[in-house]
Amino acid sequence: MNQQQILDYLAQKDIRHIKFAFADIDGILRGKVIHAQKFIDGLEQGYGFCDVVFGWDSSDMAYDNVDVTGWHTGYPDKSCRIDLSTFRTIPWQNNIPFFMADFSGEGNEGVPCPRTLLKNIAQQCADMGYHPEFAQEFEWFNFSETPKSLAQKSYVNPEPLTPGMFGYSILRSSQQSEFYYDLLNLLEQFNIPLEGLHTETGPGVYEAAIIHDYALAAADKAALLKNAVKEIASKHGITASFMAKWTETLPGCSGHVHQSLWSLDKSTNLFYDENNALHMSDLMKHYLAGQLYCLPHILPLYAPTINSYKRLVEGAWAPTTITWGIDNRTTALRVLNSSHKSTRIETRIPGADTNPYLAISAALASGLYGIKNKLPLNIQPVKGNGYLDKSNGSLAPNLLEAANTMKASPIANELFGESFTQHFANTRIWEWRQFSKQITDWELKRYFEII
Structure with missing residues (x-):
C-alpha cells in the first residue's frame, strides 16, 4: 500500500491505534502503540524516541564506554521514522496495524541504527x-x-x-x-x-x-x-x-x-x-x-x-x-x-x-x-x-x-x-x-x- 491507501484503510476500518517497532543494537524490538492521529502527524518528521535505546544493553543497563549517547549527551530524542512499505497487521493481536521503523534521514547522522546500516549497504x-x-x-x-x-x-x-x-x-x-x-x-x-x-x-x-x-x-x-x-x-x-x-x-x-x-x-x-x-x-x-x-x-x-x-x-x-x-x-x-x-x-x-x-x-x-x-x-x-x-x-x-x-x-x-x-x-x-x-x-x- 502507498501512503494514501494506508490512510484510507485506517479511516475505513475506523482504526484508532497502530503499533511500530525498530531493532536495537542487539536485535531486540523496541517500539510503541500510538494513536492513529499521532501516526498521521508524524509521517513526515518522524516520532521522537529517546536515544538511550542505542545506549543501553539487553537488560537496559546504560553503557559507559560509547560516544554517541550517554549521560554526557543528556539522552536527547532522535527522530524515528516509519517505513510504510512494511505495513502488515498482527493477527494474534486483533489485527492491529504494524510497521517497522528506523533512524534514517536528516538529523540522525551517527545514530547506530542496524536497519539504517543495512539500508545503506543494500543501496550500495x-x-x-x-x-x-x-x-x-x-x-x-x-x-x-x-x-x-x-x-x-x-x-x-x-x-x-x-x-x-x-x-x-x-x-x-x-x-x-x-x-x-x-x-x-x-x-x-x-x-x-x-x-x-x-x-x-x-x-x-x-x-x-x-x-x-x-x-x-x-x-x-x-x-x-x-x-x-x-x-x-x-x-x-x-x-x-x-x-x-x-x-x-x-x-x-x-x-x-x-x-x-x-x-x-x-x-x-x-x-x-x-x-x-x-x-x-x-x-x-x-x-x-x-x-x-x-x-x-x-x-x-x-x-x-x-x-x-x-x-x-x-x-x-x-x-x-x-x-x-x-x-x-x-x-x-x-x-x-x-x-x-x-x-x-x-x-x-x-x-x-x-x-x-x-x-x-x-x-x-x-x-x-x-x-x-x-x-x-x-x-x-x-x-x-x-x-x-x-x-x-x-x-x-x-x-x-x-x-x-x-x-x-x-x-x-x-x-x-x-x-x-x-x-x-x-x-x-x-x-x-x-x-x-x-x-x-x-x-x-x-x-x-x-x-
Missing part, C-alpha cells in the same frame, strides 16, 4: 548494479515454561516442550499441532511466509526457513519472526528461546544466512555460471573471497553474545574454521550450486541470537568488498571435515577477542563506517565486562567447598 549493492536476495533460517528451543516459572527456578532445568532427540519428526509436531499450525498460519498472515517448519534434533527444537526476499525485507522478516514466535508461543503457555546454546549437552541454535546477487530486474542469478565446473560465476567467487577475507574482522556481527561462542565448537553443527565447501555443513561458508534458481551461499557462522540486520549487513558488505577489490578465491573448497582444516585460520574463541579485533580493524571501519564500528565493538566489550563480573554456578560447584 544496487548502485553497483546488483539485487541482493537473502533469507535467514532459525532454530530455537521451546519450553513448557512461562517467564514467571523460569524466574522462579532461576532458569535452571527448564522443561522442554517435547522429549528426546527427534529431528524432522512428524509425530512430535503433530503432538503440538495447535502451536505448530498457529506458527505456520499466523506467520503467513503476518507476511512472514515460511519455506519450511520442522523439528530439529533436540528436545523441543523447531527450525523455520523464511522464503527469500530483498535483503532489507528479509531482515525485517527475520527480526519479526523471532519476536512473533515468542508472542505466539506465549499464547500457548510456551517460552521460545533463540539463545545460541542453552546447555552443553545439546546442539546449539543456528541463524544461517542464505544469499545471492541477481540482476536488477531479478531475472538472472549472477552467482550461477553453467559453463564453470562448480557452476560458480567469477562474481560469486569474488563475493565468496570477500566473505572469507573479512570474516575475522567482523565476527561479532555474526556472533554477538558471550553465549554465541559456546555454539561455535567442533562437532556441534557450527563452524570453527575459515573455510568453504560445496554443500558441506562443516565449513563456515557452504555453496549450493544445483541450478540457476537456487545457486547461493549459506553463511553458517550466525546463531539464532544474531541481530538479523547486522548479520545480513556483514554478509552483504563483506561480499561486496570482495567484488569491489576483485579478490581471488585462493582458498580451496574443503572436501570432508572442515573442522580439521585450519590452514586459513580459525574463528576467535570468545567475544572479547573478536570485539577487540573488530575495534582495531580498518576493514570493519571501511565496511560499516568508523562511528558504527567503534560503537558496536564497544557494546560487545561492555557485554564481556558484565559477564566477567559474574559468579557462575560452575565456579560455585568447583571451588566453594573443595579449593
